[in-house]
Amino acid sequence: MGNNPINSWDPLGLEIAYGNHPVTAGLYHSKIVITPENQARYTNDPRFQNVDANGKRFATIGAGPEDGSLTYGANRDRDVKLKCENKTPLALPSQYKDEDEAIDQLFNMGDRYNKSRFSYVLFPTDSQDKFRTGYNSNGFIKGIGVAAGFKMPSNTGAITPGYTFPVPASAFQPK
Numbered sequence: 001m002g003n004n005p006i007n008s009w010d011p012l013g014l015e016i017a018y019g020n021h022p023v024t025a026g027l028y029h030s031k032i033v034i035t036p037e038n039q040a041r042y043t044n045d046p047r048f049q050n051v052d053a054n055g056k057r058f059a060t061i062g063a064g065p066e067d068g069s070l071t072y073g074a075n076r077d078r079d080v081k082l083k084c085e086n087k088t089p090l091a092l093p094s095q096y097k098d099e100d101e102a103i104d105q106l107f108n109m110g111d112r113y114n115k116s117r118f119s120y121v122l123f124p125t126d127s128q129d130k131f132r133t134g135y136n137s138n139g140f141i142k143g144i145g146v147a148a149g150f151k152m153p154s155n156t157g158a159i160t161p162g163y164t165f166p167v168p169a170s171a172f173q174p175k
Contacts, residue, residue: 015034015035015037015089015090016032016033016034016089016090016092016099016102016103016106016150017032017033017034017035017084017087017088017089017090018030018031018032018086018087018088018090018141018145018152018153018156019031019032019033019084019085019086019087019088020084020085020086020138020156020157020158020160021078021079021082021083021084021085022082022085022158026159027159027160027161028085028086028138028156028158028159028160029062029064029078029079029137029138029160030062030137030138030140030141030142030156030160030163031060031061031062031076031079031084031137031141032060032061032062032090032106032141032144032145033058033059033060033084033087034048034058034059034060034061034103034106035052035056035057035058036048036057036058036099036100036103037099038098038099038100039056039057041100042057042059043057045059047059047074047075047107050075050080059074059075060074060075060076060079060080061074061079061106061107061110061141061144062076062079062137062140062141063076063136063137063140063141064076064120064137065120066120068119068120069117069118069119069120070117070118070119070120070134070135070136070137070139070140070167071114071117071120072110072111072113072114072117072140072144073110074107074110085157085158086156086157086158088153088157090145090150090151090152091150091151093148093149093150093151094149095149096149102148105148106144106148109144109147109148109172110144110172112171112172112173112174112175113140113144113167113171113172115175116171116175118134118135118167118171119133119134119135120134120135120136121133121134121135121136121162122136122161123136123161123162124136124139124161124162124165125165135162135165135166135167136161136162137162138156138160138161138162138163139162139163139164139165139166139167140166140167141163142163142164142166142167143166143167143168143169143171143172144167144172146166146169147169147171147172147173148172
């Protein structure tokens with residue numbers, strides 16, 4: 001357990017974490033930041049060509065509007081470039097044999113979601129509303145995290161509209 005950044009304190013920040021960054025007018029955008037413990041596995045992975053202040057490879061998972069749809073993307077420009085605030089490490093769910101399997105699952109779920117995307121709305125309404133028009137990036141991050149088995153933070157540390165209206169788990173499953 002000593003070097004596992006998910007289960008103990010890790011000064012290098014190797015982890016899968018929830019984070020966010022400011023967008024406008026005090027509102028924040030949610031993302032997942034992945035700094036894998038197994039750095040060697042990701043040396044040639046095009047998703048992990050970002051390097052943090054500690055010299056560690058990382059990738060981000062996020063979503064945003066594209067042609068009226070909420071669209072998943074790895075390493076979206078602002079997700080990588082803007083400082084990650086309110087970073088919260090996510091404990092590795094027991095269903096995964098290791099962190100690498102969880103990382104693979106998160107990217108696969110994002111790809112599956114993009115095959116049948118929801119409409120994008122800046123401020124989603126009640127998730128029980130039968131006339132729901134769409135979701136936003138904050139709801140995407142909570143939805144993919146929950147669907148992948150992570151215990152997502154209940155408090156994001158910022159104003160993240162839509163986080164309480166997660167994209168349904170079914171959107172991340174094989175079709």
